[in-house]
Each structure stands twice: as C-alpha cells, then as structure tokens.
Amino acid sequence: xxxxxxxxxxxxxxxxxxxxxxxxxxxxxxxxxxxxxxxxxxxxxxxxxxxxxxxxxxxxxxxxxxxxxxxxxxxxxxxxxxxxxxxxxxxxxxxxxxxxxxxxxxxxxxxxxxxxxxxxxxxxxxxxxxxxxxxxxxxxxxxxxxxxxxxxxxxxxxxxxxxxxxxxxxxxxxxxxxxxxxxxxxxxxxxxxxxxxxxxxxxxxxxxxxxxxxxxxxxxxxxxxx
Numbered sequence: 001x002x003x004x005x006x007x008x009x010x011x012x013x014x015x016x017x018x019x020x021x022x023x024x025x026x027x028x029x030x031x032x033x034x035x036x037x038x039x040x041x042x043x044x045x046x047x048x049x050x051x052x053x054x055x056x057x058x059x060x061x062x063x064x065x066x067x068x069x070x071x072x073x074x075x076x077x078x079x080x081x082x083x084x085x086x087x088x089x090x091x092x093x094x095x096x097x098x099x100x101x102x103x104x105x106x107x108x109x110x111x112x113x114x115x116x117x118x119x120x121x122x123x124x125x126x127x128x129x130x131x132x133x134x135x136x137x138x139x140x141x142x143x144x145x146x147x148x149x150x151x152x153x154x155x156x157x158x159x160x161x162x163x164x165x166x167x168x169x170x171x172x173x174x175x176x177x178x179x180x181x182x183x184x185x186x187x188x189x190x191x192x193x194x195x196x197x198x199x200x201x202x203x204x205x206x207x208x209x210x211x212x213x214x215x216x217x218x219x220x221x222x223x224x225x226x
Contacts, residue, residue: 040145042118120174121148124209144207148172151206155179158202164191166221170199172212177203179216192218 069075089096125144152172159168159179164186171178179199183191196216203211 039117039124040119040122040143044118122146123148123151123172123174125207126209146206146208148174151208154206155199155202158198159195162191162194162198165195165218168195175212177212177214179214181216181218182221183218184221188218188220192216 065076065079122145125146127143149172152170155170155172155177156168159165159170159181162181164183166182166184168179168181170180177199179195181191181195195218196214199214199216203214
C-alpha cells in the first residue's frame with residue numbers, strides 16, 4: 001500500500017515538473033509558442049517623478065549659482081568648498097575613488113531597475129485563444145494576471161479541502177510554489193498524495209502562463225502524535 005502511494009506521489013510530481021519546465025506554451029497545453037506571454041511592466045510614475053523633481057531642483061540650483069557668479073556675485077560656499085576639495089585632492093585619494101565607485105554603482109543600479117519589468121507580485125496568465133471574427137484582434141490583445149498572494153489563498157483553500165489536512169500554508173513564488181500542511185489523521189503518504197493532486201489541479205485552473213514548480217511538505221502535529 002505504501003509503495004503504491006509513493007509511486008503515485010512520485011509519478012504526479014515528475015509529470016507536473018515536466019510540464020512546468022517547458023515554458024509558457026506546454027504549461028498551458030494549448031499550443032501557444034514559448035515566450036508569447038510576457039511579464040507585466042511597471043509604469044513607475046512615482047519614482048520617475050521623484051527623480052525628475054530631484055534632477056530639476058539640483059539643476060536649477062546650479063544654474064542660479066552660475067548666473068549669480070556671471071553677474072559679479074560670489075559663489076555659494078558649498079560650491080567653493082567642493083571645488084577646492086576636487087582641486088586639492090589627487091585622483092587616487094580614497095574619498096575620490098570611493099565617491100566615484102558609489103556613483104558608478106548607483107548608475108548601474110538605476111539602469112538595471114529601468115530595464116527590469118517590475119511587478120514581481122503579479123503572475124501573468126495564459127492569453128485566450130482568439131476566435132475568428134470581428135473581435136479576434138481585441139480578444140488576442142487581452143492580458144490577464146493574478147496576484148501571488150491571491151493565488152496563494154486560492155491554493156490554500158484547495159489544500160484545506162483535502163481530508164486529513166488540519167492547517168495549510170501556501171507560498172507562491174515566481175518559479176516555485178511551496179505548500180506546507182499539518183495533518184491530524186490519515187496516513188501522511190495518503191494526505192500528501194491527495195494534497196499533491198489537489199494543488200496540481202488548482203494550479204492548472206489558475207491558468208498561469210508559466211506554472212511554477214510545486215513542492216509539498218506534510219507533517220503530523222504534536223498533539224496527533226501523542
């Protein structure tokens with residue numbers, strides 16, 4: 001009996017792992033080419049606005065100081081101090097090298113953030129099959145996504161429906177879903193096999209473009225052991 005349960009368990013896990021590892025098309029099972037559904041891109045309006053305001057403020061301050069110097073007035077103290085420090089310190093000075101490295105790292109970090117899609121908490125779903133007709137193009141342009149927290153709650157509800165599961169926690173990541181359950185009756189292998197099958201079906205019904213791999217852990221509570 002235990003051998004049969006372990007066989008069903010390993011077969012289910014390996015079959016789902018093969019589907020999840022092949023990309024968006026095979027996970028959907030609808031013939032979509034891999035890479036058709038892409039991640040959502042964040043508009044980043046607030047960060048872009050803050051950076052633009054900061055650059056405008058610094059540029060305006062420098063422009064005002066340069067115009068004041070050109071009109072015969074004395075430059076600001078901080079600019080005099082900064083110019084004297086740059087003129088007196090050699091290029092191999094620790095502060096000069098450290099400041100240059102910090103600015104370079106900040107620039108690289110900003111470039112990486114600009115090129116990254118963002119919205120890591122939103123999982124893209126499969127695109128609907130376009131039907132022939134006038135609304136085919138509009139239907140093909142529809143994009144859907146689900147929040148990782150919401151997906152975890154849906155899968156947790158599916159896990160709580162399995163007989164023998166006392167409590168469950170499902171953490172949904174971009175590449176892996178980790179399910180942890182507490183069993184209070186039934187054999188652990190039977191609970192894990194049923195939980196594995198229920199979560200596989202729940203993931204399939206979510207319609208994710210790139211279904212994450214599934215990891216299931218079931219243990220007995222201390223009270224049940226006693």
